[in-house]
Amino acid sequence: MKKFTKLVIASALSLSLFGFNTNADAEAATHTVKSGDTYWNIGMRYGVSVLELKKVNNKTSNMIYPGQKLVIPQSISAADKELLARLVSAEAKGEPYAGKVAVATVVLNRVDSDLFPNTIKGVIYERSENGSYAFSPVQNGQINQPADAESKKAVEEALTFRGQGKGSLYFYNPAKTNNAFMQSREVTTVIGNHRFAK
Structure with a gap:
């Protein structure tokens, strides 16, 4: 019985840890830049500030390139x-x-x-x-x-x-x-x- 209880507790713990990792990954959304993308249309798509988008990606210029991955900051609900x-x-x-x-x-x-x-x-x-x-x-x-x-x-x-x-x-x-x-x-x-x- 003790082994079964430990197994249930271990399974529940691993599921809860998996759930936390999934939520953390969901918060760190990324966007792969496509031809024609600009900070402005990416901001409009995700509902985020262009300034914040550039800040979280450590960018100072307006240049972005196809294939580049940008971290998308969290938007309002x-x-x-x-x-x-x-x-x-x-x-x-x-x-x-x-x-x-x-x-x-x-x-x-x-x-x-x-x-x-x-x-x-x-x-x-x-x-x-x-x-x-x-x-x-x-x-x-x-x-x-x-x-x-x-x-x-x-x-x-x-x-x-x-x-x-x-x-x-x-x-x-x-x-x-x-x-x-x-x-x-x-x-x-x-x-x-x-x-x-x-």
């Missing part, structure tokens, strides 16, 4: 992408595509900033001192509506572009707000009806 796309869809409805990318970029910039929560969900659901949400679609429930295809694509582009913008942390529609704090911020760009600022 599918749930975070969906949440961000729903926010973009609600916040930038009727705005040009570039404005949708810029709204997603603001959220990512906030995640990367020490001034805001360090997760997408944390940034989107952050409350101000008066208890209201930072983004009106969270306050009015529009965040719960499905995202359109263009907003999903805008999120992928913002992820690929992450870290290369002008550092915008805010956006607002001057026709719809008289918030003195927002209007005091340095405007980085204007797209459609939105002003983006830092």
Whole structure:
């Protein structure tokens, strides 16, 4: 009986170790460069920043070669992408595509900033001192509506572009707000009806 118990324990241990190795391998995804690949289209394919892609592969130039293997950094979760796309869809409805990318970029910039929560969900659901949400679609429930295809694509582009913008942390529609704090911020760009600022 003791031998059987040891055999069961040893088998379970080897299976659990095998499982851990499989997960570790899954995290270290690689991409073999094909003719026509660029850092940009690889980033778009995997939903990762071009800057991070170059960093994890110790690359400083934009040159890549067919056959070269690139380590793909971990992307945000599918749930975070969906949440961000729903926010973009609600916040930038009727705005040009570039404005949708810029709204997603603001959220990512906030995640990367020490001034805001360090997760997408944390940034989107952050409350101000008066208890209201930072983004009106969270306050009015529009965040719960499905995202359109263009907003999903805008999120992928913002992820690929992450870290290369002008550092915008805010956006607002001057026709719809008289918030003195927002209007005091340095405007980085204007797209459609939105002003983006830092």
